[in-house]
Each structure stands twice: as C-alpha cells, then as structure tokens.
Amino acid sequence: MSATPNSLFRHYLDSLIQQGTTRASLTDEARNVLRTWYVAARQGGRPAASASASPKPPPLQTSAPAPAEMPEPPELLPQSGEPASSITLPEGTMEDKLQYLRHLAQNWKPARELNSLRDTMVFATGNPHTKLMLIGEAPGYYEEVQQEPFVGRAGEKLNQILRAMGLSRDMVYISNIVKFRPALPNQRTNNRAPTPEEIEACLPIIMHEIRVIQPKMIIALGGTAAVGLLGEQGSVSSMRGRFHDLNGIPVRVTYHPSYLLRSDSPREKRKVWEDMLAVMERLEMPISEKQRGYFLPRE
Incomplete structure (x- = not known):
C-alpha cells in the first residue's frame, strides 16, 4: 500500500x-x-x-x-488527565509494550534534559496482568540500589499492607511516576520528592504504562503521586476517603508507606486500612470480619 x-x-x-x-x-x-x-x-x-x-x-x-x-x-488531543505529548506503542503483547516503555524511559529526553535526576532508571515490578496498580512518586536510595520500586523499610511496610489484603507483590503491579531518583548535592542515602517539573516531564511514561496495564483500580501512594496523576492540588488527608477518576479508572489516594513509619499509631494505620478496605470492596475481593476489624480501638 x-x-x-x-x-x-x-x-x-x-x-x-x-x-x-x-x-x-x-x-x-x-x-x-x-x-x-x-x-x-x-x-x-x-x-x-x-x-x-x-x-x-x-x-x-x-x-x-x-x-x-x-x-x-x-x-x-490527549485524553483527560493525560499529558500533551503522546507515545506510539508497538504492536505485540503487553510484555512487548512494557519493554518498549522501559527502554524509552531509560533515555526519555524531557526527563534527562532537566539535569536534576540521577542516572539509574527504576521502572516497575509485579504482575502486569492484574486488576490493581499501585503508583508512588519516585525511587529512593534503596530502590536505586536494587532497581526496583518500593524496597527498604517503606517497601516492607507496603508488603505488610498487601499481605493484610491477602495479596503479595507478585499479584499486583507497582510503579512510580518518576523513574529516576531525584538528585541532591553530595547525595548519599538522603532522598527528596520530585518537583512538579520532574513529574510533568515523566508523566507520558506512566500514563502509557497505565494504558498498557489497564488496571481496574489504581492506588496513589502519597500526595505527590496523587497530585501528579490527578492534576488536583491538595493534601492526602483532603483527597483520601473517596474515589477519584483517571480516564475511567477509579483511583484511591492514601498515605505513602513511609508516612506510617513516621506516624505508626493505630489511628493512622486505620486510615490507610480503610482505604484498602474500600479498594477490596470495589474489586469484590473477599473480606473477613477479622480484616474489617484491623486497627480499630479495642473496647
């Protein structure tokens, strides 16, 4: 032709x-x-x-x-909530498309030209054939070392949350908006949140990642991830407790696992758990009475 x-x-x-x-x-x-x-x-x-x-x-x-x-x-024109730039995904399997995005992310010019991100790319982990996708903000020190999102203490806390839901890391898909660790002068183990400019530069990758995975539910872990994905300004406390919409996919905003490491009270754990219960109900996952009672005050 x-x-x-x-x-x-x-x-x-x-x-x-x-x-x-x-x-x-x-x-x-x-x-x-x-x-x-x-x-x-x-x-x-x-x-x-x-x-x-x-x-x-x-x-x-x-x-x-x-x-x-x-x-x-x-x-x-982009879809609602999608950045202006677009990516043409290749034909093939879901794995083929994700491998293409992984390669694209490694050399993604809008992010690399900022000169504010480190060089080691951390893409995603888990099962792409899943109903549930979890998205954080950016890799930190341990994620950069292991080249896998949500490891270290925050990753272990996330693993505990997933186990309480009856899930494991290999049953969900875990990613970050920004694929490189944000840089700091004389940086060692200290981390920082990505800037709005860094998030905007990296949004095309995660948006097309979502398009490939087509999850039934997204959990936005932390305020930076929530604001970046949804384009709404607000704190986690003001955004959690209800479902948001991202191109037809329900999004539940909750606290980042690292927040629970700093504020490890039963009351704060219950807030996160209520978000997880709402996700489980929406996905029609089985919920036991024991699960419903996690972190409630004892009479």
Whole structure:
C-alpha cells in the first residue's frame, strides 16, 4: 500500500515524539491540511485530491504559538488527565509494550534534559496482568540500589499492607511516576520528592504504562503521586476517603508507606486500612470480619 500524506504526517509526528519532542506548533498551511482531514473523517469520506496531492508532511514550526481558532482533530488531543505529548506503542503483547516503555524511559529526553535526576532508571515490578496498580512518586536510595520500586523499610511496610489484603507483590503491579531518583548535592542515602517539573516531564511514561496495564483500580501512594496523576492540588488527608477518576479508572489516594513509619499509631494505620478496605470492596475481593476489624480501638 502506498503511503498517504496522513500516514506520512503521523509517522513524522511519531519520530519527533521518539526523540523526546513534547511540543510543536503548526503553520497555517499545516492546520488547513489537518482541517481538511478532520472534516473528511467526520463525514466518513476521503480528503479531496487537492488536499492530498503532495506526500510531504505539513510543515511544523517550533517558535510561534499555533492559532487557537480551530480545534485539533480528536486523534491528536490527549485524553483527560493525560499529558500533551503522546507515545506510539508497538504492536505485540503487553510484555512487548512494557519493554518498549522501559527502554524509552531509560533515555526519555524531557526527563534527562532537566539535569536534576540521577542516572539509574527504576521502572516497575509485579504482575502486569492484574486488576490493581499501585503508583508512588519516585525511587529512593534503596530502590536505586536494587532497581526496583518500593524496597527498604517503606517497601516492607507496603508488603505488610498487601499481605493484610491477602495479596503479595507478585499479584499486583507497582510503579512510580518518576523513574529516576531525584538528585541532591553530595547525595548519599538522603532522598527528596520530585518537583512538579520532574513529574510533568515523566508523566507520558506512566500514563502509557497505565494504558498498557489497564488496571481496574489504581492506588496513589502519597500526595505527590496523587497530585501528579490527578492534576488536583491538595493534601492526602483532603483527597483520601473517596474515589477519584483517571480516564475511567477509579483511583484511591492514601498515605505513602513511609508516612506510617513516621506516624505508626493505630489511628493512622486505620486510615490507610480503610482505604484498602474500600479498594477490596470495589474489586469484590473477599473480606473477613477479622480484616474489617484491623486497627480499630479495642473496647
């Protein structure tokens, strides 16, 4: 089959995306071509011959902003809650797509150009064929050493929570928004939360990770992860206790396991456990009376 201007243009956009380009404005000529394709698609027909005579992709410009009077065709717009840049996933199995994202994340230009993240990439762990996905903020010292999210003391606390739910790490999928440990001067074991700029740069990877996994439920571990995923400002205490929506996937916000290491009282444990009970009920997991009574005050 011969290449069409439409397919050539999409291929050109894909090549820019793979290079890490996240923004590109359109010239008037390019927007006119897109308008023609958009109208033809809505009418179920093909673009007129005059609009598709040349196979050369419509020119892009990277300095002046694009005119705002014409809406972009739907296929070029992100879904609600998704960053503006897009990634074209390859054909193949779920594992193939995740391996592609892993490779892409290692050299993800928008993140690497910040020069504020360390070099060791920590991708994800667990079972991609799962209903439940847990997302944190960024790797820390122990995660960087073992190249696996949620290890060390916080990871053990998360393991305890999962065991109380009747789950294990290999039954869920665990990831972070930012795939590199945020850097600090003279850094040893000390860590910091990622900045909004670091989160924004890395969002395309985690959003497409979610698209591949297609979980029935997401647990956002900590305020940084919640704000990054949902685009809502607020504390964990103001965001927990209810379900949020991310492109049709329910998201439950709860405290980061490290919070329980600092505030290890039964009352705070109960708050996290109530979030887990809500997740279990939503996923129709079995819940025993013993589980329902965890961390309740004793009479």
